[in-house]
Amino acid sequence: xxxxxxxxxxxxxxxxxxxxxxxxxxxxxxxxxxxxxxxxxxxxxxxxxxxxxxxxxxxxxxxxxxxxxxxxxxxxxxxxxxxxxxxxxxxxxxxxxxxxxxxxxxxxxxxxxxxxxxxxxxxxxxxxxxxxxxxxxxxxxxxxxxxxxxxxxx
DNA sequence: GCCAACGTTGGC
DNA sequence: GCCAACGTTGGC
Numbered sequence: 001x002x003x004x005x006x007x008x009x010x011x012x013x014x015x016x017x018x019x020x021x022x023x024x025x026x027x028x029x030x031x032x033x034x035x036x037x038x039x040x041x042x043x044x045x046x047x048x049x050x051x052x053x054x055x056x057x058x059x060x061x062x063x064x065x066x067x068x069x070x071x072x073x074x075x076x077x078x079x080x081x082x083x084x085x086x087x088x089x090x091x092x093x094x095x096x097x098x099x100x101x102x103x104x105x106x107x108x109x110x111x112x113x114x115x116x117x118x119x120x121x122x123x124x125x126x127x128x129x130x131x132x133x134x135x136x137x138x139x140x141x142x143x144x145x146x147x148x149x150x151x152x153x154x
Numbered sequence: 155g156c157c158a159a160c161g162t163t164g165g166c
Numbered sequence: 167g168c169c170a171a172c173g174t175t176g177g178c
Contacts, residue, residue, distance in 0.1 A: 008175095008176090010176090034161075034174095035161090036161095056175085056176060056177085057175080057176050057177080058176095061176080061177070115177080132158090132159080133158075133159040133160065134159090134175095134176095135159070135160065135161085135174080135175045135176070136175095137175085155178105156177105156178085157176105157177100157178095158175100158176100158177100159174100159175085159176100160173105160174090160175090161172105161173090161174085161175100162171105162172085162173080162174100163170105163171085163172080163173095164169100164170100164171090164172105165168105165169100165170095165171105166167105166168090166169100
């Protein structure tokens with residue numbers, strides 16, 4: 001049973017276009033330092049799960065494209081690197097604290113689907129992304145929600 | 155740049 | 167184990 005996800009990224013840091021430009025169109029989703037988001041990657045994601053790639057903290061926040069889970073979960077290397085902004089002194093190689101999956105390009109949308117537009121869709125009113133106070137950078141998405149958003153952008 | 159929401163930290 | 171202080175997220 002495939003799952004569907006939404007993953008947020010600041011396009012100034014790493015955009016959907018950046019993912020597509022990667023040689024293998026794949027990127028390790030490093031830097032997640034929130035336990036709930038980590039647990040989704042470590043425990044619930046399966047290779048092939050589809051992802052709404054969401055642009056946050058930018059001029060027009062919204063869903064920029066479709067990606068997919070391209071690996072099983074493994075330890076995030078940046079937690080071991082003292083020079084990384086994501087370094088975690090409490091993590092060890094024996095007992096890593098942070099995990100990630102690889103994310104790869106799946107397909108383009110014809111246009112970005114803005115947050116503003118998602119808010120106007122009655123069928124999406126219960127989406128976790130749209131609940132007040134939501135800050136999680138990785139969220140599960142219902143298949144119905146996923147299909148509707150992709151249809152809006154297609 | 156502001157601020158609401160909320161997760162994390164650390165003193166007790 | 168409580169909870170105040172603090173830091174971060176992310177829309178506006």
